Each structure stands twice: as C-alpha cells, then as structure tokens.
Amino acid sequence: MRKLLLTYAALLALLSLTVAASFIPLDTWSLPVSLGIATAKTALIMAFFMQLSRASTLTRVAAAAGFLWLAILLSLSFSDYAFREPENASYHSNP
Amino acid sequence: MKEAQNAVRMQFEALDQQKQADTLGMWIFLATEVLFFGGMFMAYAAYRWFNPDVFVLASKELNLLAGSINTAVLLSSSLTMALADHFIHAGNKTNAQRLLTLTISLGLVFLLIKGYEYHEEYSHGLIPFINDQFQWEHGQADRAELFFNLYFLMTGMHALHLFLGCCLLTVMLFINRGRRTLFRPQMRIKLSALYWHFVDVVWVFLFPLFYLAR
Amino acid sequence: MNELQQAVEQSPFAASELASDVDLLFYAMLTVCGFVALGVTVAMLDFCIRYRSGKQVDRTLRLRNLRLPEYIWIGVPLLIFLGFFVWGATLFMRYQQLPPEDALRIHGVGKQWMWKFYHPGGQREINELHIPVDRPVVVVLSSEDVIHSFFVPAFRVKQDAVPGRYTRTAFTASEPGTYRLFCAEFCGLKHSKMRGQVEVMSAQHYAEWLDTREQSPTLAAAGEALFRTKGCSGCHAVDSAVHAPDLRGIYGRIVHLRDGRSLRADVAYLRDSILLPEKDVVAGYQPIMPSFADQLTEEELLKILAFLQDFDERDAP
Amino acid sequence: MSNATSAGDYRATKSYLHHEPHSIRAWLLTTDHKRIAWLFIASITFFFVIGGLAATLIRLELITPVGDLLTAEGYNRTFSLHGIVMVWFFLVPAIPATLGNFLLPIMIGARDLAFPRLNLLSWYVYILGALFTVFAVVAGGVDTGWTFYTPLSSMFANGNVVAAIIGVFVVGFSSILTGINFIATVHTMRAPGLTWFRLPLFVWAIYATALIMVLATPVLAITLLMVALERLFQIGIFNPALGGDPLLFQHLFWFYSHPAVYIMILPGMGVVSEIITCFARKRIFGYRFMAYSLLAIAFIGFLVWGHHMFVSGQTTYASLAFGLLSFLVAIPSAVKVFNWTATLYKGRIHFDGAMLYALGFVALFTIGGLTGLFLASVALDVQVHDTYFVVAHFHYIMVGGMVMAYLGGLHFWWPKISGRLFSEFWAKVSAITIFVGFNLTFFPQFIMGYLGMPRRYHTYTPEFTSYHVISSLGALLLAAGYLLPLLNLGWSMFWGKRSGSNPWHATGLEWQAHSPPPPLNFESVPEVTEPPYNYDARDPFDGSRPQ
Structure with a gap:
C-alpha cells in the first residue's frame, strides 16, 4: 500500500521534472532527456503498479x-x- | 479451499497453473498492443528525423497545460487502479469497488480534457483532415500537416483504447457486485489493471513526444 | 514478328559493363547451390534405397560424436554465404558509385503507365531511350504518381522511381542494339504496358540522332520561357517592384539565410525554394513567396531548375 | 512409452466427433480444440479452392503474350485476390489453426488449450475477416496486389481497397489470438515429466510460429489501418505530397510480411520432422539443433525484411546490413535440411503417402531456400527483384514446402483426426502428381525471371512465351494433383477402414490417445518418462496395419 503511494509520488515528481526540463533550452538533448524520464516513469509503473518486481x-x-x-x-x-x-x-x- | 477448487476451469490441473496461464496470456496481449502502437511511434520517429524543426514548431501549438494535467490525471488513475487491485487481493471488496469507480471517473476526466483540447485545436484550424483550410503560417505547412495527422492518429487511438478500458472496468464493476467467492473478481481486476497501466504507459510516451518537443 | 522483336532478339543479352560481372556471380552461386541441392537429393535417394524397410543391412549407428557433423554443416555454409555476401556487396558498391562528372545525365520521369526521358539537350522521349555506347549514363528517376521501377534486364539495372524524391542509377552500355525496358514495380492498370526499349548507338550515330530530333528548346531555354510565363520574373527580375532576391548567378553561390544559417545554393536548395519557399528564407527578405508545388509539373520544374543553373549576369530576362 | 493403453476400440468411449450434442449449433459453439480444428479445416480448404481458382485463371491468361482471357483490370484483381486469399486465409492459418489446434493439447497431454473460448473467438474473427474479403472480391476486387504499396493503395487505386484492408486487419487478430493461446498452453500445460527437451519438434515449431504471430501481426494491423485512414479520411501519413515517405510503409509492411513467411514455413518443418522420424523408424538427428534452429529462424526472421527493398531507394548501408542478415537466416534452414537427410541414414524407411509428401518437402524446400540466397546477395537482387525469379522462389517455399507439409501432415494424422484410414495408393499417386506438376509449373519461372520477365504482367513480350506455356501446363497438372487428396481424404471420412489408435506405430502422446480421441483426449493425465522419437531402426518392422 505504502509502496504504491511512494511510486505515485515519484511519478508525479518525474512528470514535473520532464515538463520543467522542456523549458530549459537543451535543443539537441531535449529528446533524449524527455525520453529518459518517460522510460523511468514506465519502469516505475511496470515494476510496482504492474507488480513485475514480484513476477516470474x-x-x-x-x-x-x-x-x-x-x-x-x-x-x-x-x-x-x-x-x-x-x-x-x-x-x-x-x- | 473447496470453492477455489471449482474455480479451476476444466482444462487446468491446479489453480496456480490457471493463474499463470491467464497472467501470461494477458502480458503477451500487452506485447501485441505495444507493437500495435509501435508502428505509429515508428512513423513519428521517421518523420521527426526528416523534419525536426517543423515538429518543434508544431509542438508549441499544443496546449501544454492541458497535456500536463492529463498526464497527472492518468497517473492518478493508475494509482487508484493499483490500489483497487491491492484491496481486492486483501479481501476488501467494497474499497476495491469504490477505487474502481474512481479510476473510471478519472479516465472520463482525461477524455473530457482531451475532447476540450481537440475542440481548441479545431477552432485554431489545426485539424488537417477536418478543417477545410489548415491554418499554418510558420512555413512548411505540409510537414506541419504530417505532424498533426500523426498527433490526431496517435492520441485518438490512445483515447479509443482508454475508452475501451473504461468500458472494461465498468463491466468489471457490475460483474463483481455479487457476494460469490473472491477468486474470480481478484483475477479479473488483476488483468484489467494490467491493461489500464499499459494505456497509461502509452500516454507516458505520447506526452513528451508531442507536447514537450519544444 | 515485328522488326522491334527481331531487333531485340538480335541484341546480346549482356550489354553493360556490369552485366558480365553479375552473370559471373549468378553462375557461381548457381553451381554451388546446384551442388548442394543435388547433394541433398542424391543423399536422400541413396539412403532411401539403401535403407528401405525390406532390405537387410547393418543399421547399427557407430557415429560417436553427433555434434561434429552439426558444426560442419553450420560452419561450412556460413563461410560460403559470407564469401558470396562479400562478392555481392562489392559488386553492389560498384552499382552505387557516384557517376563520373562527364556522365550523360538523363532525367527519367515515371508517370502512370509511361516513361518520359529528358536529354540534357532538351530532347524528350516517351518509352524510348537513345544512349551512346561506351559512355557512362546516369538516369535520375522521379515519379509523378505511384512507385515505378526502371528495369533494363540486359544492363542488369533496376531502380525504383519513388514519388517525392529523386533516385538514380548509373550504367555504361557496352554493346550497340535494342534492349527491353520494363516497369518492374506494380503501378496499376496498365503496369504491363509501361514498357519500351533502349536504343544503344555509336557515339556518332547518337550525335546525329540528337540533331535530327525536332529541335525542342534546350531544357534551359524552355526553363527561361517558363521563368516568365509562371510569373517568377514578375518578382525576381532586376527591375521588379517586389523586393525579391536577384537570381542571376545564384547556382553554386553561398546563400545566407534569415535564421543565420548559410548553405550552398545547389539544385536541392533551388528546388526547395520553389516548392517550399518558407523553408530557407534568405537574410533580409520576408517569406512572401507562394509555393509553386501544385502549379508546376515535374517536367516544368526540371526545366526551370536547368535554367537557373546557367542563368548568370550576361542575360537578364 | 508403453503402447499398452487400450487398443483404442473407439466405440467404448465416445469420440469427440460422435459424442452428444452434435447438432449444427453444438459444432458452431464448441470450445473443444478438436472440433475448432475441423471448423478451420473446412474454412481453410474453401479459401484454398478460391485462391487456386484465381491461380488457374492467371496461368491460363499467361499462356499467350497478349491479354485475351482477362482484361488488364481483371488480371490485376485476380492476382491481388490470389495473393490476399492465399497468404492470409490459407498459408498463415493453415497448419497452426488446423493441425496445431488439434494436436498441440494432445501432444503435451492436456485436455484442451489454455483459453478454449478464445480459440473459438479466433475462428469467428477469421470468418468475420473472410466476410469482408469476400465482399471486397464480389464488389469488384482490389487492384493493389497483396502488398498494398502506397501511394498506389492509398491514393491511386480505385478497387475496394478499404474493404480488403479491413478483412486482412480482422483476420490478423485471429492469428494473434491463436498465437497467445499456443504460447500460454505450451508454457503452462505440459504433462508431468514433459520437459522442454522432451517435446516433439512439431510442438517446438508451433511454439516458434506462435511467437512470430504475436510479435509481427500487430505491426501489420496498424500499417494497414493507417493506409485505410489515409484513403477514407485523407489523414496523410504516407502521402509524398505532404513529405510522407512511401518507404516507411514498405519498412512497416515487410517488418510483418517477412516474419509472416516464416509463420508459413516453420509449422511445415515441424510436421516433416515428425513424419520422417516415424517412417524412417529412427530418432531425429540432432534434436537440440533442430529445436534451436526453429527459434533461430523465428528470431533472425525479424531482422531481414530490408531485402525486399534493395532497389526501392533504400540507402546502400541498409541494403548491405539486411543482405548480410538475410544470408545468416539461411543457416538454420540449412541445418534442418541436413539433419532431415541425416535422419534417413541407417533408418528403416517406409514409403507411405505421408512420407512421400515429406521427402518432396525436403527436396523442394532445399531449392526454395537456396534460391533465396540469390535474392539475398544485393547485386543479384538488382536483376531479379520483382521478376518471376522471385515468384518461383517464394512458391517453391510456400507451395513446394508448406502445402506439401500440410498435406503430408493431414495424411499422417488423418487416422487420429477421423479414426479412418485413406487409400495408400491414391495418397502416393497424389504426392507424385503434385511433385511433378509443381516442378513443371515453377522451375521455368526461375529461368524466365533471370531473363527479365517482370512480375504481375498481364501481357508480356513474346520472347517469354515458351516458358509461360510450360508453366501453365504444369499448373493444370498441379491443380488436378490437389483434387486427389481432397477426394481421397473425403472418401476415407465415410468409407475408410477403421484405424487403431496408432496405425503407423509412431511414438508421441497423441498416438496413445484413442483415434479419434474422446472430448478430453485422455482418461487419465499421461506421464512422460523418455525423450521423444523413441524409435530403433534395428528391430524389424514392416509397417503392418491393424486388420
């Protein structure tokens, strides 16, 4: 239960991070950064929400x-x- | 354990064998969905590679605020879905049913915001295949049309899948109402949760690619 | 048997420099694969006869190391295949080589169910292509509608003409004669009618043929006419009221753009500026030029581009 | 593996064919994998006949260089129909949905597939897709070929492209559902003692095919959907005028369509491994190499699609990369051919009908596979791409390979499916007729292809006439050859002699069940203790049948 709430908090943090990162003029790096954060969010969702961490x-x-x-x-x-x-x-x- | 035993369908020997098969089947189905959306992501990657500057310009036209709120809404619906799954497995069905309704309503909120966005883009004349005159002044109007075609195709397909998810969860809500054993509802909610989280993962990638290409 | 059919049948089947090398690779692979296929079939037949159910024969298996044959028939084919791949790849690189500067540059335009060829001198042909022997030829292909494919079996040459971009193929005809030209990519109703022939003539005959061809204006001259009729000169003429870049001697010059970039005005840049004017706007000018994408056919575009390539200070339109 | 289970007196336990409810409604709503296999056999044979008629029309038209039998429009729609129907409605589902559906559960000792209702849904989705395609055909057909290349399919074709696309889109989900079912079944429902390396090679082949079905078909679904949306609502994705890239369609289409040709051939390889070991009375040579090469083909099959695009404007670097990978994918196939031949060595070989089909498969598949190398080497592909050389190559693999294996499999497991024996004489005659007719039809096309005869030509230049005439004659013989097994097996269904549970004395769990098996396949869950193909060529066996 607590783990789910923690994951949720982390996801929201990553969301605000990626939105903020889009305002910084990274130009060539903007795509890798936003995709990296998206991959991190996906990893969190799959590991804890979809319980892959406990799966076979x-x-x-x-x-x-x-x-x-x-x-x-x-x-x-x-x-x-x-x-x-x-x-x-x-x-x-x-x- | 007797009533769990008759929950085993005739072709299976034991309960965990059936659970394993159902979970594996669901995950393979999600792999096909990943590849289904993958074809569109491939098109996006190719066209962004060909004309990166137009994609950045076009991305500025989208309503970033609405997109961010939508992402937050979908992440929250993923949380409530995971909590529903957690409670049903802990045996507390009433909480699970309430969280399920919350998830469905969050999904509908997402669709509402998305609808508002589409309307806003329609009024700006940015829908190439609906607006008769595609308003675009920043040069290379045809490449911008390509961006918006992809945008409406991918977010439209995602919205469709989200809507199907909402219908799926509503059906789950009604089926699980009865007081019968908990085994079948647990399995049903577990699989619907996996589908719901997948739809959320698709949006997690759609959001930065379209809204944050600025 | 009309005379075209006779002419084609009298011409040799290998008629370009690359043809003999491709044939060599083909026959080499044919012999190796032939041996493998024959070997497998003969082995099968031999085993079937020798070990058929009725026959009394010693069937005890004495082969101890069962893995050795497996590694052999993984390793040997691997080596053979890599050998053939390298041979094929080097040959393909010769196909893709950039043609020499003096190559005869011909524009091939695929249009639903006909081939149109433009010689640099402005001569235009439908479904026929006259080229000189022993001189490298580059056919630059584009399509006005669907994907077609320029295929001359005798030259071992095939290249798709893709709408929206140019593709090119280069070859050197080595034998005079008449050779079949096909469209190899399915392109609709009369796909099988979209064929013609390539006439390979001696250099001298080719020159004569060029002259006898009704003197359609050279590409550049035709382009100059279009430059006026399509309204380009309205803005780009020196004395025009509109503030537009002067295009004399534009080809090959370094152009400085509004967003600070600068690039060489090659044909790609010129073509872009006609079809997508706002893409690379020159410094000091506003993006007011309309796109000509739907007013110009591929043909007219080629002519205007040819005109712009040798439009310099001497002759102001 | 004891054969001691009751000699299979089928009357004692009601077989799946005869047990109550066998009303039409029961058959149409069955979840028994064996009855669903029958539903698929019926629908697949129907579409094989439609595709075959289209093929015969094409070959008749091509006897003469001028277009005198069909108009250009008619010819284009006929070969498109032949392509679409044969690829998606016969070749892709053939062995997995019929023999796979029927045998997979029995071979692993299970009572049914993991998701029986999903299995029935897979048939109804197939029928729904079939309805769309039949409508497209009846309403005038489609003139884009089975490849639907844009911008022809999305902007210039005027046939019922959208109806055909929806048909193919829907039938794609039928093979996805079958794939999911098979993977889940093989992973979770194997009988006790049946480890992965005791599985028959047919199960390995069906498992590898299911993996490809599941991982490739979704990309086809989205690609065709994009073309349909572009045609219906002008959502320009591949439209060159908008800067769209026609090659993007080809990349996405061939990412499905090359693995699809491995969906067609892998089950055939599985069937042939079973037949050759049984009629050579000998353990398969190199079992692990055979199993691993099935998975290797399935995986590398996903890396090679670019060899369809060597001359389409793809960059040189991509062509070389795909060329090298296309050579590597040939290695596992070569391993399998050599292992089949090595299995025959020191065997005790019986030449039953099924064995003739299997031997025919190995010979023809070898030629088909080797000609694939010509197409993989980039320089030769420039000459032979989109010519009859390619047509001959893929027909050698699909018709010479897959259809021969399908017929061989049908004959080999016919006693198990119907409980009856067919006439051996006519089975051998049909195998030989098909073999001869096939070679007569497609071997001349190799020569014609290298000489430059392009594909999909309604009329052609006179110098290719002689090749086309031989090919058309062969096609008539081939068509006749295909009627024989239809009659032979159809006749045996009602008048054939009763077969015991194991007429060929083969090993494998499916031969322990009765013929035809009861609804739940086994009375008690079978126990597996030994590796598969427990044959010994030394002990005398004359292939006697139960009298």
Whole structure:
C-alpha cells in the first residue's frame, strides 16, 4: 500500500521534472532527456503498479518482448533513415 | 479451499497453473498492443528525423497545460487502479469497488480534457483532415500537416483504447457486485489493471513526444 | 514478328559493363547451390534405397560424436554465404558509385503507365531511350504518381522511381542494339504496358540522332520561357517592384539565410525554394513567396531548375 | 512409452466427433480444440479452392503474350485476390489453426488449450475477416496486389481497397489470438515429466510460429489501418505530397510480411520432422539443433525484411546490413535440411503417402531456400527483384514446402483426426502428381525471371512465351494433383477402414490417445518418462496395419 503511494509520488515528481526540463533550452538533448524520464516513469509503473518486481522471469520476458521487438523495428529501419543523404530525403534532389 | 477448487476451469490441473496461464496470456496481449502502437511511434520517429524543426514548431501549438494535467490525471488513475487491485487481493471488496469507480471517473476526466483540447485545436484550424483550410503560417505547412495527422492518429487511438478500458472496468464493476467467492473478481481486476497501466504507459510516451518537443 | 522483336532478339543479352560481372556471380552461386541441392537429393535417394524397410543391412549407428557433423554443416555454409555476401556487396558498391562528372545525365520521369526521358539537350522521349555506347549514363528517376521501377534486364539495372524524391542509377552500355525496358514495380492498370526499349548507338550515330530530333528548346531555354510565363520574373527580375532576391548567378553561390544559417545554393536548395519557399528564407527578405508545388509539373520544374543553373549576369530576362 | 493403453476400440468411449450434442449449433459453439480444428479445416480448404481458382485463371491468361482471357483490370484483381486469399486465409492459418489446434493439447497431454473460448473467438474473427474479403472480391476486387504499396493503395487505386484492408486487419487478430493461446498452453500445460527437451519438434515449431504471430501481426494491423485512414479520411501519413515517405510503409509492411513467411514455413518443418522420424523408424538427428534452429529462424526472421527493398531507394548501408542478415537466416534452414537427410541414414524407411509428401518437402524446400540466397546477395537482387525469379522462389517455399507439409501432415494424422484410414495408393499417386506438376509449373519461372520477365504482367513480350506455356501446363497438372487428396481424404471420412489408435506405430502422446480421441483426449493425465522419437531402426518392422 505504502509502496504504491511512494511510486505515485515519484511519478508525479518525474512528470514535473520532464515538463520543467522542456523549458530549459537543451535543443539537441531535449529528446533524449524527455525520453529518459518517460522510460523511468514506465519502469516505475511496470515494476510496482504492474507488480513485475514480484513476477516470474517468464512474465518479465513477456513484458520486455514487446519493447525489444519495437527496438528491432526502430533500429534496423533507422539503418535506412539515418544514412539517407539530405538531398535524398523526400523532396530534395541531386540530379 | 473447496470453492477455489471449482474455480479451476476444466482444462487446468491446479489453480496456480490457471493463474499463470491467464497472467501470461494477458502480458503477451500487452506485447501485441505495444507493437500495435509501435508502428505509429515508428512513423513519428521517421518523420521527426526528416523534419525536426517543423515538429518543434508544431509542438508549441499544443496546449501544454492541458497535456500536463492529463498526464497527472492518468497517473492518478493508475494509482487508484493499483490500489483497487491491492484491496481486492486483501479481501476488501467494497474499497476495491469504490477505487474502481474512481479510476473510471478519472479516465472520463482525461477524455473530457482531451475532447476540450481537440475542440481548441479545431477552432485554431489545426485539424488537417477536418478543417477545410489548415491554418499554418510558420512555413512548411505540409510537414506541419504530417505532424498533426500523426498527433490526431496517435492520441485518438490512445483515447479509443482508454475508452475501451473504461468500458472494461465498468463491466468489471457490475460483474463483481455479487457476494460469490473472491477468486474470480481478484483475477479479473488483476488483468484489467494490467491493461489500464499499459494505456497509461502509452500516454507516458505520447506526452513528451508531442507536447514537450519544444 | 515485328522488326522491334527481331531487333531485340538480335541484341546480346549482356550489354553493360556490369552485366558480365553479375552473370559471373549468378553462375557461381548457381553451381554451388546446384551442388548442394543435388547433394541433398542424391543423399536422400541413396539412403532411401539403401535403407528401405525390406532390405537387410547393418543399421547399427557407430557415429560417436553427433555434434561434429552439426558444426560442419553450420560452419561450412556460413563461410560460403559470407564469401558470396562479400562478392555481392562489392559488386553492389560498384552499382552505387557516384557517376563520373562527364556522365550523360538523363532525367527519367515515371508517370502512370509511361516513361518520359529528358536529354540534357532538351530532347524528350516517351518509352524510348537513345544512349551512346561506351559512355557512362546516369538516369535520375522521379515519379509523378505511384512507385515505378526502371528495369533494363540486359544492363542488369533496376531502380525504383519513388514519388517525392529523386533516385538514380548509373550504367555504361557496352554493346550497340535494342534492349527491353520494363516497369518492374506494380503501378496499376496498365503496369504491363509501361514498357519500351533502349536504343544503344555509336557515339556518332547518337550525335546525329540528337540533331535530327525536332529541335525542342534546350531544357534551359524552355526553363527561361517558363521563368516568365509562371510569373517568377514578375518578382525576381532586376527591375521588379517586389523586393525579391536577384537570381542571376545564384547556382553554386553561398546563400545566407534569415535564421543565420548559410548553405550552398545547389539544385536541392533551388528546388526547395520553389516548392517550399518558407523553408530557407534568405537574410533580409520576408517569406512572401507562394509555393509553386501544385502549379508546376515535374517536367516544368526540371526545366526551370536547368535554367537557373546557367542563368548568370550576361542575360537578364 | 508403453503402447499398452487400450487398443483404442473407439466405440467404448465416445469420440469427440460422435459424442452428444452434435447438432449444427453444438459444432458452431464448441470450445473443444478438436472440433475448432475441423471448423478451420473446412474454412481453410474453401479459401484454398478460391485462391487456386484465381491461380488457374492467371496461368491460363499467361499462356499467350497478349491479354485475351482477362482484361488488364481483371488480371490485376485476380492476382491481388490470389495473393490476399492465399497468404492470409490459407498459408498463415493453415497448419497452426488446423493441425496445431488439434494436436498441440494432445501432444503435451492436456485436455484442451489454455483459453478454449478464445480459440473459438479466433475462428469467428477469421470468418468475420473472410466476410469482408469476400465482399471486397464480389464488389469488384482490389487492384493493389497483396502488398498494398502506397501511394498506389492509398491514393491511386480505385478497387475496394478499404474493404480488403479491413478483412486482412480482422483476420490478423485471429492469428494473434491463436498465437497467445499456443504460447500460454505450451508454457503452462505440459504433462508431468514433459520437459522442454522432451517435446516433439512439431510442438517446438508451433511454439516458434506462435511467437512470430504475436510479435509481427500487430505491426501489420496498424500499417494497414493507417493506409485505410489515409484513403477514407485523407489523414496523410504516407502521402509524398505532404513529405510522407512511401518507404516507411514498405519498412512497416515487410517488418510483418517477412516474419509472416516464416509463420508459413516453420509449422511445415515441424510436421516433416515428425513424419520422417516415424517412417524412417529412427530418432531425429540432432534434436537440440533442430529445436534451436526453429527459434533461430523465428528470431533472425525479424531482422531481414530490408531485402525486399534493395532497389526501392533504400540507402546502400541498409541494403548491405539486411543482405548480410538475410544470408545468416539461411543457416538454420540449412541445418534442418541436413539433419532431415541425416535422419534417413541407417533408418528403416517406409514409403507411405505421408512420407512421400515429406521427402518432396525436403527436396523442394532445399531449392526454395537456396534460391533465396540469390535474392539475398544485393547485386543479384538488382536483376531479379520483382521478376518471376522471385515468384518461383517464394512458391517453391510456400507451395513446394508448406502445402506439401500440410498435406503430408493431414495424411499422417488423418487416422487420429477421423479414426479412418485413406487409400495408400491414391495418397502416393497424389504426392507424385503434385511433385511433378509443381516442378513443371515453377522451375521455368526461375529461368524466365533471370531473363527479365517482370512480375504481375498481364501481357508480356513474346520472347517469354515458351516458358509461360510450360508453366501453365504444369499448373493444370498441379491443380488436378490437389483434387486427389481432397477426394481421397473425403472418401476415407465415410468409407475408410477403421484405424487403431496408432496405425503407423509412431511414438508421441497423441498416438496413445484413442483415434479419434474422446472430448478430453485422455482418461487419465499421461506421464512422460523418455525423450521423444523413441524409435530403433534395428528391430524389424514392416509397417503392418491393424486388420
């Protein structure tokens, strides 16, 4: 019971942190920071609200599988996007 | 323990085997939902990579205050859901039912705020596929349209899933009213809680990507 | 059998520098994979005959180390596959090499169910492409509607034409003749009709052919006409009342933008400024230019870009 | 594994087919995995016939270079129909939903799947998806191919694209539900003593397939939904005019569709492992390597989708990365082929109908797999991409591989499913006819493909005529070949001889249950004590049947 309330407090703290961080001009770092905080919030929710901290390894693997496969999709398709020469990006040209 | 025994469905040998199977089945379903939303996050990642500056400009158009309040509302609903799960497993069904209603109402509050946001964006002419003239003066209007298309698609899909979650919880509320054994309601609330927390996790990622790209 | 069919059948099947290397890789893989397939089938048949149920034969298994064969038929295929991958990859890198500067630059535009080709001299062809032999050719592809794919089997060349961006493919025809040109990516109703032929001629014939071609204005000249008719000169002419950048000698110059960035005005920048004017506004000017995205077809855009590339101080429109 | 359970006098205990309520309503609302398997067998055969008719139409049209049988519109809609129906309504669900549904619980000694009601829902979702697709076909068909490439599908196609997309979207959930059911069942409901490495390879194959179904199908669902939304409400996601990227659709589509081809072939590999060990009377060679290679194919299968996009404008770096990974995914398949061949070594080989199908599978799958290497090496793919070389490659894997294995599996487990024996002679004749007809149809397409004959061409240039004529003749023989098992098994359903519980004297829990098994499969929960495939080729066995 207490643990749930503590988790909730931590989540609200992280929320205010990420909103505050968005006002600081981090430009290139703003995305990694906001995503890092979002991942921390997700970890908290999954560990305590969804009781993964007490779950069997099988359940934990099932929980991680979705995110791992999403990571496969993102990383391998960015092997295409990341290396597109700017002119080749849509609407640019290098005739 | 006798009545717990007849709660075991015929294809299972023992109670914990059934609980294991139900939980595993739910988690695998959540993995499919992660990948379902993952396709849209992939589209977002690709288009943000192509035109980062337009996405920052477009993100400024969104109502950050409403977004933040909504995130807080959803986190609170996750808390009440977790508490409901905690109480039903502690045997206190009345508290669990009350917390369940609280969770549903928080979910509806979220949908109301979201509806208000959509209306506000409609009045600013920012819905590309509804407003006939998409008002956008900061240059590259078509890329901004792409941002808003993705915004409405992803937050709309999330709102739909949240609405389905509310319906699911309302059904749970009515089914658990009877005084019968606690085993079945415990399992039902445990699985609905997992679904609800998943919907909250999706919003945890949607919020920074759309509202905080400033 | 019309004369086109005869012409095609008389032309060799390998007609570009890369063709023979691709064929070499193909036949090498064919022999290796052929041996593996044959080996598996023969082994199966042999075992089936030798150990069929009726036959009395010694069936005691004497193989002690069961893991050794497994590692062999994981390791050996791995090495063979890596070898073929490296061979294929180096060959592919030659496909993707940046074409030399003097390459013949042809614009290929895929439009629902026809190919349009623009030679630098302004000649335009539909479903036909005349190119000189033994000279590197770059075909820059774009599409006006759906995805098409420029495919000349005899040159072992295939490249999708994707709407919204340019893709390119480079090859050097090595044998004069007539070769089939197909669209390989399904593009709708008349996908199978979207084909033509590539005529490879000697350099001298090619020059003659260029002259006999009805002298449609060069791309640049056509672009200059469009520069006026589409209203560009209204603002960008030197004596125009509107405060707009002077475009003479713009191509290749370093341009300083309003938000402090500065970049070289290459074709990508010029094309962007026409289709998305507010993207890179020049310092000292307001983003008042309307987008021409829907007033210009791909064809007209190419002509204006060609005009801007050699529009300098001498001839003010 | 004692075969001492009662000799399977099926009348003593009512089998799942004959026990009360067998009204139509009982069958349509059953939660018995065996009856649901029958529901799937019926619906899958129906769609196999529809897809087969479309294929025959295509092959008849292509006999002549000019389009004289079908108009261009008709041809485009026919091959799109052939693609959509065959991929999503026959190949993906075939073995998992029929043999998988029927055998998985019995093979692991369970009374039913983990979620029987979900299993029935999976069939109704399949039927709902089928209704949308049949409507799309009846209302004029769709002309985008089964790949739905944008911007053709989202902006330029004028067929019933949205109806077809909703059909495929819905049937995707049917395979997700089946996947969830299988994973939960294999993890939590194995009989006592049945550890992971005592599971038959068919269960491993179905488990690996379920993993792919669950992890790949959702991405297809969202991708097709985005195309449908773009078409219906102009929510431009892939629209190039808005700066959308058509390649993004291809990345998302092939992230599902390449693992989908492994959903189609992995169960086939499982079936063949069971058949070859039984009719060679010998333990499978390298059991652990076979099990691990199934999982390896399932995992690496997710890393290779870019080989569909080598010439579509993808960057060179991505093409090389996907090319290398595509070569690596071929290794586990090679391991399996060599292990099947090694299983035959020093076996006691019987040439029953099912065995002929399995041997045909190994031969054809080898050719299919090896031609995949041509497509994986980037330079060759530039020449053969979107030509008939690709058509031949994937038909060798899907028709030569998966359909042969499906028919082999049906024949092998037919006594267990229906309690009857089929005519061995006609089973062998059909296996050989299909093998010959198949090679005649698709081998010329390899040659035609390298010579440059593009895919999806309604009319073609005259130099390819001879290849098309041979291919069309082969197709007619193949179509005839497919009728034979339909008649043979259909006939045996009513007039076939009664089979005992284990006509092939095979090992495995499913052969300990009666044929056809009672509703709850076993009287008492079976105990497993030995590893699977406990055959010994040395003891004489002439494959005798119970008289």
